[in-house]
Amino acid sequence: MKTSQTSPLVALCGAALSLPAISATQPVQTEMSIKTSSYEERDLSERDVVVGATERYDIDINQFRLLAPVSRAWSLGVDISREIMSGASPWGTVAGVDGEASLIMSGATIREKRTEVSLSATYYGQDASYSVGLIRSEENDYDATAIRLGGEWDKNNGLSTLSLGFSYSSDDIKPTDAETYGRVAKEDKDAVSASVSWTQVLNKASTLQVGAGVTKHSGFLNDPYKLRDVRPDEKLAWNVNLRYRRFFDNQNAALHLDYRYYSDDFGIDSHTFYAAWYKNLGARFQVAPNVRFYSQGASDFYVAVDDYSLPAIENQSTDYRLSSYGAYTFGLKVIFNEINWSVSAGIDHYISSGKYGLSSGKDHPALLSFNMASIGFDLRF
Amino acid sequence: MNTVTNQFRAMGCPCELRLFIPDKLNQEKVVSCCVAEALRFEEKYSRYRPSSLVSRINAAAGVKAIDIDPETSAILDYTRVCFEQSDGLFDITAGSLRSVWHQNMKTLPSQEVIERGLTKIGFDKLIFSTDSIFLPFTGMELDFGGVVKEYAADAIATLAKSMGIQHGLVNLGGDVCVIGAQQDGTAWPIGVIDPFGHGEAIARIELSEGALTTSGSYERFFQVEGKTYSHLINPLTGWPVEGLVSASVIAEQTIVAGSISSIALLADTAGGLAWLQSCQAPYLAIDQNKVCHGTLK
Numbered sequence: 001m002k003t004s005q006t007s008p009l010v011a012l013c014g015a016a017l018s019l020p021a022i023s024a025t026q027p028v029q030t031e032m033s034i035k036t037s038s039y040e041e042r043d044l045s046e047r048d049v050v051v052g053a054t055e056r057y058d059i060d061i062n063q064f065r066l067l068a069p070v071s072r073a074w075s076l077g078v079d080i081s082r083e084i085m086s087g088a089s090p091w092g093t094v095a096g097v098d099g100e101a102s103l104i105m106s107g108a109t110i111r112e113k114r115t116e117v118s119l120s121a122t123y124y125g126q127d128a129s130y131s132v133g134l135i136r137s138e139e140n141d142y143d144a145t146a147i148r149l150g151g152e153w154d155k156n157n158g159l160s161t162l163s164l165g166f167s168y169s170s171d172d173i174k175p176t177d178a179e180t181y182g183r184v185a186k187e188d189k190d191a192v193s194a195s196v197s198w199t200q201v202l203n204k205a206s207t208l209q210v211g212a213g214v215t216k217h218s219g220f221l222n223d224p225y226k227l228r229d230v231r232p233d234e235k236l237a238w239n240v241n242l243r244y245r246r247f248f249d250n251q252n253a254a255l256h257l258d259y260r261y262y263s264d265d266f267g268i269d270s271h272t273f274y275a276a277w278y279k280n281l282g283a284r285f286q287v288a289p290n291v292r293f294y295s296q297g298a299s300d301f302y303v304a305v306d307d308y309s310l311p312a313i314e315n316q317s318t319d320y321r322l323s324s325y326g327a328y329t330f331g332l333k334v335i336f337n338e339i340n341w342s343v344s345a346g347i348d349h350y351i352s353s354g355k356y357g358l359s360s361g362k363d364h365p366a367l368l369s370f371n372m373a374s375i376g377f378d379l380r381f
Numbered sequence: 382m383n384t385v386t387n388q389f390r391a392m393g394c395p396c397e398l399r400l401f402i403p404d405k406l407n408q409e410k411v412v413s414c415c416v417a418e419a420l421r422f423e424e425k426y427s428r429y430r431p432s433s434l435v436s437r438i439n440a441a442a443g444v445k446a447i448d449i450d451p452e453t454s455a456i457l458d459y460t461r462v463c464f465e466q467s468d469g470l471f472d473i474t475a476g477s478l479r480s481v482w483h484q485n486m487k488t489l490p491s492q493e494v495i496e497r498g499l500t501k502i503g504f505d506k507l508i509f510s511t512d513s514i515f516l517p518f519t520g521m522e523l524d525f526g527g528v529v530k531e532y533a534a535d536a537i538a539t540l541a542k543s544m545g546i547q548h549g550l551v552n553l554g555g556d557v558c559v560i561g562a563q564q565d566g567t568a569w570p571i572g573v574i575d576p577f578g579h580g581e582a583i584a585r586i587e588l589s590e591g592a593l594t595t596s597g598s599y600e601r602f603f604q605v606e607g608k609t610y611s612h613l614i615n616p617l618t619g620w621p622v623e624g625l626v627s628a629s630v631i632a633e634q635t636i637v638a639g640s641i642s643s644i645a646l647l648a649d650t651a652g653g654l655a656w657l658q659s660c661q662a663p664y665l666a667i668d669q670n671k672v673c674h675g676t677l678k
Contacts, residue, residue, distance in 0.1 A: 007659060007660065007661055008466040008467075008641070008656070008659055008660045009632065009637070009641070009660040009661050009662050011462055011465075011466050012459075012462060012463065012466065012632075012637045012640060012641065012660075013632070013633065013634065013637055014462075015458060015459045015461075015462035015463075016459060016535075016634045016636050016637050018455050018458060018459070019452075019455045019456065019459060019532060019535070019636065020451065020452050020455060020536075021532065021535050021536035021539045021540075022535055022539065022634055022636070126451055126455075157458065157462055204661050340547065
């Protein structure tokens with residue numbers, strides 16, 4: 001008998017997935033889901049702040065999603081997300097009495113809302129699907145519009161999937177109180193990105209996905225709320241990623257392992273490692289503990305303390321997101337599945353520090369810790 | 382919620398539907414759509430119906446190509462994978478060997494007759510694309526008997542699910558596909574017939590998703606010169622198979638379970654067991670010495 005690397009079962013199941021009555025890619029039921037999440041950043045300690053508020057962002061997020069087949073070949077999707085944010089954000093840093101960077105924060109707590117609506121349409125052909133999506137996001141100082149195109153092709157009798165994606169986004173930035181604080185009045189930026197991935201069924205129990213993406217940002221890339229933040233007006237970023245899934249029969253559980261490498265010409269490169277264990281408990285419960293480790297190197301023009309002696313056209317930023325640091329996220333998700341509905345709840349705890357990174361970095365005082373809790377409900381009808 | 386049981390005949394077999402139909406659905410319509418789907422496959426792929434697509438393809442053997450639709454093209458692609466994975470044992474062109482071995486023969490065919498029969502078969506000799514198929518020699522025949530009934534069970538289950546059925550069982554001549562568990566959450570008990578018994582079950586298998594198929598060489602056989610031969614012919618040797626007596630397989634799809642169990646019976650006993658093991662799907666195989674093998678009990 002055949003002694004190829006692929007087991008006969010995998011080959012036959014893959015081939016069966018190309019049969020019209022079995023191909024499962026197209027949703028046959030309408031799916032609706034709602035999710036509400038609460039995100040809370042830990043407040044800053046008094047000693048790290050020179051001026052301004054110590055409380056950081058709290059965000060309440062409500063999401064709604066509807067995906068409905070409209071004919072044998074088409075499905076339409078609607079996603080609506082609404083966020084209410086409150087808190088203060090870092091404006092800059094100065095050298096404190098001990099020479100370490102201290103923060104200048106926005107004075108008062110800011111309260112903002114963001115609404116995002118996304119519409120998508122997918123066409124399911126034989127061995128392929130094509131999708132188009134439009135996304136619009138609005139908040140009082142920032143509007144974004146994006147279009148996404150995607151395609152997926154089944155290869156090797158369904159054992160492999162090739163995905164290609166392309167997107168373009170155009171963002172308008174209108175900082176609040178521009179005149180009072182001497183901020184730019186109106187700026188814009190755009191981004192073009194392309195991605196490709198190949199997913200391979202390795203055997204009955206495991207799959208591997210290899211992907212890569214590239215994004216070109218251009219326009220106003222500075223943070224308009226910082227007292228001094230000057231960045232190049234173009235950024236080229238790229239990433240490669242690996243996703244491995246393996247089901248263990250004897251454990252009735254699945255291991256998820258992901259890795260992502262990111263690099264851009266601001267000089268940042270980062271590694272993300274993610275592992276999760278999806279354990280089935282009986283026929284209906286699923287518990288998924290997970291851990292994520294992230295490490296990045298600082299951008300070429302990152303400085304710990306704003307340097308006002310430099311000309312205002314010279315690149316520099318004290319943004320903690322451009323500093324060298326590492327972060328851990330510890331999460332737990334619990335899912336209860338019924339035949340046509342499911343409930344899920346999750347908590348995540350995130351901590352970051354200059355010391356956690358793979359390259360040694362000075363601890364930026366604004367590096368985050370946060371907790372996030374969410375609960376979601378899915379219905380199929 | 383109403384439980385509806387409907388029995389009918391299609392593709393030469395007794396068939397049964399057991400569906401838990403929510404009150405908001407029209408029971409009769411759900412059942413008649415499912416039965417119509419089974420009959421659609423019979424009309425399209427039965428070689429006993431002169432108007433079927435398969436009969437038209439076979440009638441045009443050696444003469445011309447016949448147009449095919451995407452569904453038939455997908456089934457042909459599937460049978461190609463079966464042919465490759467089984468190293469040629471599963472061959473939808475092997476049907477013409479029935480003219481070499483048949484019920485009413487008095488003497489064994491000569492080796493010469495068998496070899497002449499073998500020249501008329503071979504999946505790799507078929508010429509087909511997504512739009513058409515051409516059987517290159519007169520007398521060559523397609524027989525979808527090993528896959529269409531199984532695929533029809535999957536198609537009926539998919540159709541029932543799309544109409545809102547969440548608990549049900551589709552049984553087409555012993556190839557069983559279930560839609561979820563029973564309404565009360567318990568698995569469907571499915572009996573596997575004892576090939577050496579008189580209709581009693583040798584195992585009772587609980588199924589709450591996927592499909593269970595059984596292939597048997599015991600169902601049809603013939604006797605020549607005092608010896609019993611299986612109706613299954615090995616397309617590589619041209620001789621009736623002498624291997625496992627019965628193989629039952631569980632897989633997510635009926636068509637997959639069905640082709641795994643069919644291939645297991647086309648090899649000799651050791652080859653059939655090795656094939657079942659390499660497939661990593663739960664199975665129960667019974668050999669000629671009445672010994673049970675496999676992971677299902």
